[in-house]
Amino acid sequence: MSKRLFVLVSLVIATSMVLAACGGGGAASAKTLKIVSSLPMTGSSLTQTQTIVNAEELRLAQANNQACGGKYALSYEAWDDASAAQGQWDPAVETSNGNKAAADPSIIAYLGTFNSGAAKLSIPILDQAGPLVMISPANTYPGLTKPGYGPGEPDVYYPAGIRNYARVVTADDVQGKVDANFMSSQLGVKSVYILDDQQLYGKGVADVFEATAKSLGMTVLGHDGIDTKAADYKALMTKISTSNNGNPPDAIFVGMVIDSNATQLLKDKVAIMGDNTKVKFMGPDGIQTQAMIDGAGASVAEGIYASVAGLPFDKLTPAGQKFLTDYQAKYGKLTEPYAIYGYETMNVLLAAIESVCASGGDPSNRKAVRDAVFATKNFNGALGTWSFDANGDTSLTDMSIYQAQSGAYVAVGTFH
Amino acid sequence: MSDQTKTVLRRTLIAFVALYIVFLVGPTAGFDVPAIAKQIQAGPIQLIQFLIVGISNGAILAIIALGYTMVYGIIELINFAHGDLYMWGVFSSLTILSLTGTLTTNNPTHLIWGIAVALVFAVVFCASVNVVIERLAYRHLRHSGRLAPLISAIGMSFTLENLGLIWAQQSWLVPSFGTTGGASQKDYPDLLSRLFQGLGYNVNLLASTGIGLRFTIKDLLVIVIAAVLMIGLRLFIQNTTLGKAMRATAQSHDAARMMGIDIDRVISATFLIGGGLAGAAGLMDGLYNGTAWWFMGFRVGLFAFTAAVLGGIGNITGAMAGGFIIGLMASFSDGYLNARWTEAWIFAVLVLILTLKPTGLFGEQVGEKA
Numbered sequence: 001m002s003k004r005l006f007v008l009v010s011l012v013i014a015t016s017m018v019l020a021a022c023g024g025g026g027a028a029s030a031k032t033l034k035i036v037s038s039l040p041m042t043g044s045s046l047t048q049t050q051t052i053v054n055a056e057e058l059r060l061a062q063a064n065n066q067a068c069g070g071k072y073a074l075s076y077e078a079w080d081d082a083s084a085a086q087g088q089w090d091p092a093v094e095t096s097n098g099n100k101a102a103a104d105p106s107i108i109a110y111l112g113t114f115n116s117g118a119a120k121l122s123i124p125i126l127d128q129a130g131p132l133v134m135i136s137p138a139n140t141y142p143g144l145t146k147p148g149y150g151p152g153e154p155d156v157y158y159p160a161g162i163r164n165y166a167r168v169v170t171a172d173d174v175q176g177k178v179d180a181n182f183m184s185s186q187l188g189v190k191s192v193y194i195l196d197d198q199q200l201y202g203k204g205v206a207d208v209f210e211a212t213a214k215s216l217g218m219t220v221l222g223h224d225g226i227d228t229k230a231a232d233y234k235a236l237m238t239k240i241s242t243s244n245n246g247n248p249p250d251a252i253f254v255g256m257v258i259d260s261n262a263t264q265l266l267k268d269k270v271a272i273m274g275d276n277t278k279v280k281f282m283g284p285d286g287i288q289t290q291a292m293i294d295g296a297g298a299s300v301a302e303g304i305y306a307s308v309a310g311l312p313f314d315k316l317t318p319a320g321q322k323f324l325t326d327y328q329a330k331y332g333k334l335t336e337p338y339a340i341y342g343y344e345t346m347n348v349l350l351a352a353i354e355s356v357c358a359s360g361g362d363p364s365n366r367k368a369v370r371d372a373v374f375a376t377k378n379f380n381g382a383l384g385t386w387s388f389d390a391n392g393d394t395s396l397t398d399m400s401i402y403q404a405q406s407g408a409y410v411a412v413g414t415f416h
Numbered sequence: 417m418s419d420q421t422k423t424v425l426r427r428t429l430i431a432f433v434a435l436y437i438v439f440l441v442g443p444t445a446g447f448d449v450p451a452i453a454k455q456i457q458a459g460p461i462q463l464i465q466f467l468i469v470g471i472s473n474g475a476i477l478a479i480i481a482l483g484y485t486m487v488y489g490i491i492e493l494i495n496f497a498h499g500d501l502y503m504w505g506v507f508s509s510l511t512i513l514s515l516t517g518t519l520t521t522n523n524p525t526h527l528i529w530g531i532a533v534a535l536v537f538a539v540v541f542c543a544s545v546n547v548v549i550e551r552l553a554y555r556h557l558r559h560s561g562r563l564a565p566l567i568s569a570i571g572m573s574f575t576l577e578n579l580g581l582i583w584a585q586q587s588w589l590v591p592s593f594g595t596t597g598g599a600s601q602k603d604y605p606d607l608l609s610r611l612f613q614g615l616g617y618n619v620n621l622l623a624s625t626g627i628g629l630r631f632t633i634k635d636l637l638v639i640v641i642a643a644v645l646m647i648g649l650r651l652f653i654q655n656t657t658l659g660k661a662m663r664a665t666a667q668s669h670d671a672a673r674m675m676g677i678d679i680d681r682v683i684s685a686t687f688l689i690g691g692g693l694a695g696a697a698g699l700m701d702g703l704y705n706g707t708a709w710w711f712m713g714f715r716v717g718l719f720a721f722t723a724a725v726l727g728g729i730g731n732i733t734g735a736m737a738g739g740f741i742i743g744l745m746a747s748f749s750d751g752y753l754n755a756r757w758t759e760a761w762i763f764a765v766l767v768l769i770l771t772l773k774p775t776g777l778f779g780e781q782v783g784e785k786a
Contacts, residue, residue, distance in 0.1 A: 044600035084578060087599070087711040198756060225756035229715040231476075232705045234469045235750035238630075242459050263601045267706045271606075272630070291600035294592070295707070300603075 030066065030073040033364060034104065035349065037342075038097045038112035038122065040082035040089040044258045047291040049114055052137055052342030053078040054331045055323070056111060059346035062326070067350060068357035072364075074350075081118055087229075088259035089115045098122035102129035108353075108369050110134045111345045114338075115257065116141030117200040123157040123165045130366030131164035133373050135349060137341035140285065140309070141204040142173040145391040149204070154391070164370055166392030168344045168383065170309035170399065172201070175284055176208025178399040178415045179253065179307050184216045186401075186413070187280055187305075189250040191219040193240045197260035198225040205284045206255025213253075221249050228260040237272040248273045250280065257286030263295035266304065276303035285309065288402055288409060290335050298407035305412075307401050308337040310383060312411030316340075323382040335408065344381050351379065427772050434768050446754030455752060461628055466751040467744070472635045472704065474743020475642035479697040480720035481727070481735040482649065483546075483690035489666045489730030489781055490686050491558065496569040497549060499717015500576035501542055501691060505698020506708045507583050509538040510604055514590040519605055527611040531703075538695035546691025547684050555680070573713075580710035601709040604702040608634050634704050641700060645693060646736050653732065658685055666730065666781070719746075722766055728776030737777060 037056060039049040057076065065074045079097050083090035094113065101107050102125055110126055113119045116139045123144065126132040143149030144157065144165065158164065183189040192213055196206035203225070210220055221243040226233065241248045252269060256262050266281060273279045281304040288306035313324060313334075323343050327334050352372035356363040363369055377387045387395045397416050402409040438447060456463055480502050487495045513519050518530025553572050557565040583589075584598035593602050609619045612633050621636060622629045653659040664672040665682045673679055701716075702708060723742045727734025742762055749758040769777065 042599060044597075046597045046599050050597070084574070084581070224754060227755060227758050229711075230746075230755075230758070231701070231712070231716055232469075232473060233750070233755075234473075235466050235747040236755050238462060238465050238469065239751045242462060246459065258600065261601070263603075264705065264707045271706075290594070291597075294594035295601040295603055297592075297603040297605060297706075 030071065031364060032073045032075050032106060033067065033108050033353070034075050034077070034106040035060075035109050035111060035346075036077045036079050036097075036101055036107055038079045038081045038094065038101075038110065038118070039114045040118075040259075041078070041080040042082040042084055043086075043088040044289075044291050044295070045082070045088065045114060047258075047289050048138075048336050048338045051331075051334060051336040051339035052114070055327060055339040055343035056346040058323075058327055058330060059343050059350065063350055067353045067363065071357065072353075079112075081113060088257070089113070089118045091118070091121060094118040094121050095125070098125035101132060102126055106364075107132065108364060108366055109349050109373075111342075111349070112136060114138045115199070115201060116144060116204065119144055119165070120157065120200060124159050127158050127160045127162070127164045131160055131162055131370055132366050133349075133370040134165045135345045135373065136165070136167040136169070137345045138169055138285075138338055139167050139201070140169060140172040140175060141200050142171040142208070143200075143204065144171075145393050146171065146173065162370075163374065163390075163392055166373055166376075166388050168348065168381075168386075168394055169341050170394060170397055172205040172208055172284070174397050174416075175307055175309065175399055176205045177212045178401075179205075179282060179284065180209050180212035180216055180218070182305075182307070182401050182413070182415060183251055183253070183280070183282060184213070184218055187251065189218060189280060191221055191244050191249045192251045192253055193221045193243055193249045194223040195226050195236075195252065195254045195256070195265070196223070197228050197256035199257070199260070201286065202255040202257065202260065202284075204255070206253065209253055209255065219244075226256075226260075226265065228256075230261065230264075233265050233268040234272060237268045240269075241273050248279045252279060252281050254281070254283040254287070256283065258289055258292050258295075260286075262287050262292060266292075266296045267300055270300045276301075280305065282306065285337065288337055290408070293404050293407055293409070298404075301404045302406070304404045305401055306404075306409065307399050309399055310337065310340065310396070311398055311414060312400050312402075314411075315414065316382070317384050319380065320382045320384070340382055344383050347381050348373065348376055348379060352376065430771050431768070434764075434771075438764075446749075446752075446757055452752045462751065465629055466747045468629075468631055468635055470744035470747030471740060472638045472743070473747065474740035475638050476697050476701050476704065476739075477716065477720050477723050477743050478736040478739025479642055479645060479693050479700070480716060481723040481739045482646070482732060483694050484717075484721050485724040485727075485730055485732060485735040486662075486686050486690050488724065490662060490683060491554070491565075492562065493554060493565045493569060494721065495554075495690075496566075496717070497572035497576055498546075498690065498694060499713035499715075499720065500573050500580065501546055501549075501713070502694040502698050502701070502716060502720075503580050503708075503710065503713035504545060504576060504583075505538045505542045505695040506604065506702045506712065507580060507698075508541045508695065509534040509699040509702055510602070510708050511583075511589050512537045513607070514592070518607065519590075519592065522610065522614055524611055524614045527607055527614070531607060531611075531699075535696065535699050538699045539692040540695070542695030542698065543688045543692035546687040546694070550684060550687040555683075573717075577710055577713065580713075584708070584710050598710060601707050604706045604708045606703070606706055608637065608703050638700050638704050641696070645696065646732075649689070649693075650732060652689075658682070662686060719762070722762070726766055726769060726776055728778040728780045730781040731776065731778045734776055734778030741777075 081089050081094040083093050101110050119139045143153035145154050194206050196202040283306050285308040288308045293301040353363045355372045356368045361368045400414045403412045483498045512534040516530045553568045554565050581598045587593040612619050619632050620630050622631045661677045661682045723738030724735045727738030749761045
C-alpha cells in the first residue's frame with residue numbers, strides 16, 4: 001500500500017468512526033422499534049405496492065414516528081421481495097428477507113407479503129423467530145390460515161405451534177364465491193372458461209371460483225394454466241373461441257396477478273373473440289389496478305370486471321374517508337385499492353404496540369406484540385369496525401366488483 | 417458390428433425410450449390422443465387457424481434467430497443481449513410512433529408514413545446499438561477464450577433490460593406509458609388494424625369467405641416482411657463481396673485475414689445486420705402482438721436461440737426453419753395440448769432432435785478452428 005493511500009484509508013476509517021459514535025449518541029434517548037414491509041417493488045405490481053408503502057408511511061407520520069407517548073421511536077423500511085430477473089416476486093429474495101428480519105432483534109413486525117406464494121415462504125421462518133408477527137395487506141389465498149385447501153395446511157406454515165400471521169384483507173374463499181355468484185346472477189353467464197397463472201394465489205382463487213360456478217349450474221368448459229411469459233395467447237384464445245360447442249363461452253375468468261402477462265391475455269382475447277360485452281372477462285383483485293387498463297389500452301379493457309375486498313371509496317366509513325383525504329393531500333389522487341389495506345396493517349400494528357405499553361408490557365418483545373395483534377377485537381379502523389379471529393383472519397367479508405369504463409375502474413356493486 | 421450401425425442402433429433406442437415416455441406421461445401434459453382427435457374432428461378449420469398463428473409467430477422468431485446464428489457463425493459467441501436488443505426495437509419504434517403523433521391519428525397517410533419512419537428508425541437504431549455493443553463489450557475479449565465474452569454478453573443483456581425498464585418510465589416520450597411505473601406491460605396500439613379499417617377494408621382478409629378463418633392483414637404483413645428479409649439476407653450472404661467475406665471469416669479468421677479481409681469490419685457488419693433485423697422484428701412484434709414490456713426479450717430470445725440451435729447453429733436456413741418449427745409447436749401445443757406444458761414440449765423436442773442429430777436439423781456452419 002502506498003503511503004498516500006494509507007493516509008486516505010485511515011482518514012476515511014477515522015471519520016466514519018466519529019460519525020458512527022455521533023449517530024449512536026443521538027438515538028439513545030428513545031429505544032427504536034423497527035418495522036419492515038416486504039412487497040414486490042420491481043415489476044408491474046409496483047403500481048399497487050408503492051401506494052401500500054405510501055399509506056404505511058402516512059400512518060407512521062401521523063403517529064410522529066413514535067409510540068407509547070414518545071418512549072419508543074419507530075423506524076420503517078420498505079423491502080423489495082421481487083427481482084429484476086423474475087420480473088415479479090422472487091422466492092429467493094422473499095426467503096432472504098424473512099431470514100434477515102428474523103435475525104435483526106430490533107424488528108418487531110413484518111408487514112407483508114403481497115403475493116400469497118411469498119407468504120408461504122416467510123411465515124414459517126418468522127414463526128420460529130420469536131414468533132415475529134406478520135401482517136399482510138394483500139394475501140388472499142385461504143390455505144395460509146384455514147384448513148381444507150392444501151395438504152397439511154395451515155399447520156404446515158406454523159412449525160413453532162403458534163400462529164404469527166394475520167391479514168387485514170378478506171380471503172379468496174369469499175372472493176371466488178362472490179365472483180362466481182356475480183357472474184351467474186348479475187351477468188347471466190351460463191358457460192365459462194377458466195385460466196390461471198399456476199401460482200398459489202391465482203390458482204387458488206380460480207379453484208374456488210370453479211367449484212362455486214359448478215354448484216351454481218354454470219358449465220365450466222375448461223380450466224388451463226398459462227405460460228405467463230409467452231409472447232402471445234392467440235392459439236389458446238382460438239381454442240377457447242370454439243370450446244362451447246363451436247361457439248365462444250359466455251365469459252372467461254382469469255385467476256392471476258397483473259405481472260402474469262394479464263394484459264397480453266386480454267389483448268388476444270379481444271382480438272379473437274371481440275370486445276368484452278359479448279364474451280365477458282373477469283378477474284380477481286390481482287388485475288384491479290390502473291396498470292391493467294393502461295397496459296391493455298383503454299378501448300381493449302373497456303367492460304372487463306375485477307373484484308376486490310372491501311368497500312368502494314365513496315362507501316367508506318368516516319375514518320376511511322379521512323384516510324383518503326390525507327393520502328391524496330400527501331401523494332396525489334389514489335386509484336389503487338390496496339393502499340387502504342397498507343394503512344390498516346400499520347394502523348392495527350400501532351394499536352397493538354400501544355396496548356402492550358398500556359398493560360405494562362415491553363413492545364420490543366416480539367411475542368408480546370404478536371399476542372396484542374391477535375387480541376385485536378372490534379378495532380375501529382379505516383376499513384370499518386372489525387376483529388381478527390383465532391386464525392388471524394379479518395371478520396370483514398365485503399367484496400366490491402369494479403368494471404373498466406372509459407379508462408378507469410368504476411365500482412358497480414358490493415356483495416358478501 | 418460397425419461403429420455406424422452402433423450409432424444408428426443407439427439413436428433408435430433413444431427415440432423409442434423418448435416415445436415411450438411421451439405416451440406414458442403425455443396425458444398429464446395434455447397429450448391425450450382421443451381428445452385431440454375429437455377436437456380436430458369437431459373443428460377441422462381450427463387446425464388451419466393454429467397453423468396461421470404458428471407461422472406468424474414463427475416468422476418473428478425466425479428473424480430474431482438470424483441474429484443469434486449470424487453472430488455465432490462468425491465469432492462463436494452466444495450473444496445473450498440479442499433478445500433484449502429486440503425489446504429495444506419494440507421500444508424505439510413505439511417511441512418514434514409516439515413522437516410523430518402516429519399513435520393517436522386515424523389518418524391513413526399519417527399512419528403509413530409514421531410506421532415507415534418507425535421501421536427505418538428502429539432498424540438503424542438497433543443496428544447501431546449492436547455495433548457499439550460489439551465494439552465495447554466483445555471485441556477486446558475476442559481472444560480471451562469463450563467464457564469471457566459469454567459473461568460479457570450476459571452483462572449486456574441485463575444492462576439493456578434495466579435501461580428498458582427506465583425507458584418504459586419516460587411518459588414524456590410516450591404519454592401512453594402512463595404513471596404506473598416502468599415495470600408493467602405497455603400498450604402498443606394496433607395501428608395496422610386501424611389503418612385498414614380507416615381505408616375501409618376488413619382486417620380479416622378471409623372474412624368474406626364465411627368459413628370462420630382469421631387471416632388478418634397483420635399475419636400477411638408479418639409473413640411477407642419476414643420472407644423478404646430472409647431471402648434478401650440469403651442473397652446478400654451468397655452473392656455480395658461482403659457476404660463472401662463474412663463466410664470466409666466464419667470459416668477461419670486467420671485465413672481470411674491473410675486474404676486481405678478486414679476482420680473487424682466484417683464482424684461489425686455482421687452485428688450491424690443482426691441488430692437491424694432485431695429492430696425490424698421489434699416493430700413487427702409490437703404491431704402484431706401489441707405489447708411493449710422491458711422483460712419481453714428474455715423469453716423470445718430464449719426461443720429464438722433455441723430455434724437457431726434446432727436448425728443448426730450458424731446456419732441461416734436452419735435458423736429460419738427452426739423459428740417456424742418452434743412457432744408452430746407453440747401454437748399447436750397451446751391449441752391441442754395444454755398451454756401450461758408448451759415450454760416443456762418445445763424443449764423436449766429440442767432435446768430429442770439434438771440427441772438424434774447433435775448438429776441440428778440443417779447442420780452447423782461454424783469455423784473449423786474450434
